[in-house]
Amino acid sequence: MEFICIAKTTKLDVLEVNKKYKDVLSITHKAKFNNLLVVEAYSKEALESTGLFLEVEKSKKFKLANVDTNFQVKTEIDKRYLKSTQSLGWQVSVGIIDSGIKKGDCAKLIETIDLTEYKNSLGNTHGTIVGKIIEGFAPGALLTSIKVAHFGEDITSGRIIKSIDIAVDLDINILNISLELLMDDDYGNECLGNCKVCDYVNTAVEATDMIIVSSAGNQGEDEGISIGCPGRAEKAITVGATNEENKLSSTSSKGDQTFLKPNILAPGFVKVISDQYYKIASGTSFAAPVVTGILAAVYHTLGKDDAINYMYQTCIDLGYTKYEQGFGLIDLKKFTEVAFNEGISSSSARQR
Known part of the structure; x- marks a missing residue:
């Protein structure tokens, strides 16, 4: 144990x-x-x-969503806004704590690290979808896969802590953690961002220059605070999900009036395309890498703090409470317009 x-x-x-x-x-x-x-x-x-x-x-136990198919991945956000600013995430290092990615599945996958006993075989395509979403927004980013799960429900606190240490050693700029606490675990809902895993996320963010993006979880229909660790960590950017109608997904986990998480919403559905058919994969697991990918794309151009601040400031208010939507739904068009006009101009003025 x-x-x-x-x-x-x-x-x-x-x-x-x-x-x-x-x-x-x-x-x-x-x-x-x-x-x-x-x-x-x-x-x-x-x-x-x-x-x-x-x-x-x-140790707590965590899980991934199960997704089994051969695929290409398409999100519903128009990436042309990033391309028009030449923001492609060149040389930004992105770590993906997930179910692993095979070499060749993502163009800029530079390293694969396996903390499970299954090594090169993959039992779940979840990590590959996450990697492809990030790659879609930041095709120049350098991806590192840190495999903590094989089938999806075999993740422990220890593996997450080890993975964060690996990311620190590798000088990762942005770390994506698309997993959630198993709610039938002994610890249930008692963490308010202060369990060992959440504390470790907070310390890693404060001690390094790394951004950690976490999915909120998919327990939104439960009563009370349903966000799972490590999305409860104060220093994590915790991402909830919208559905195909651009409304808050009923399954997107939430906080309450005393616990204002998630920080932001992003589309939580992707088209998983194979041959002549497609299906929709959905959940906050796929909303988090949208935010990771966008931040990776602009990381070197805007800088860490401005990228996060402008992302929050330009969100669309969907009319939900702060503990359901955070700052609101990410708006890539407005984000790039504001950040690359006001943001770059003010940054240049400060430098002069």
Whole structure:
């Protein structure tokens, strides 16, 4: 069983501890931030009995949506607005924490890292769709696939923390995390952005120059706060979804009056095309990479902070509450008009 622990000392020697307590635990990863450790053990009580840890938390379980088909991917947003500004995301590094992408499925996939035992085989096409959406908006971006899932419901907190560390080591500019907490997990809804995973997302964003984009989740028909971790993290850009009528999707997860997430909405449906037919794949998993792709496209032109701020400022207010729509639906036409007129002009004036 996997646990996420906070060590009592920053000087804890992993090799020594694993040797001394080999019948009790195995530390599988020492995280870069927050003094966290990913630990395998039989029970929480066994870990606590060692006296090594300030806190011990059972690892959460996360899932992806299942999508099985051979495909091309088309979103409904007109990308010409980006192309007209020559914003193609050249040399921007984008990490994708997901179900993996095969070499050749995305043109600029430069590295594949597998944290599962399945290695080069893929059990789910979810990650490929996410990668293709990002690539559609930012064809010049350099993609790194970090595979944390094979079938879709085999993701743990530890894998997400390891993946974020990998992204930091690789100096990733934007990290896309299109997954959600399994709501039947022991932890349910109790996190308000302060669980170990959300804290780790916040710390990674603050300690680096990385943007982390997360899907809100697809539990919008549930009562109360339905957004899942890591979309609950304050520093994540949490993305909800609209449907084909440009209205809030009934399944798009939401916050409440005390928890104002998501941050933004994007179209959550894509046409998955194969030969002479297509089907619609939908969910916040596919809304998040729309935002990731657009931010990647303008990252070097506008800079991180201006790109995010102008994206928020130019959203379309759909008339929902702040905790259902955030700033509203992303408007690529208005975003490029405002950012590349007012934004670039003000930036040039400041530089003078």
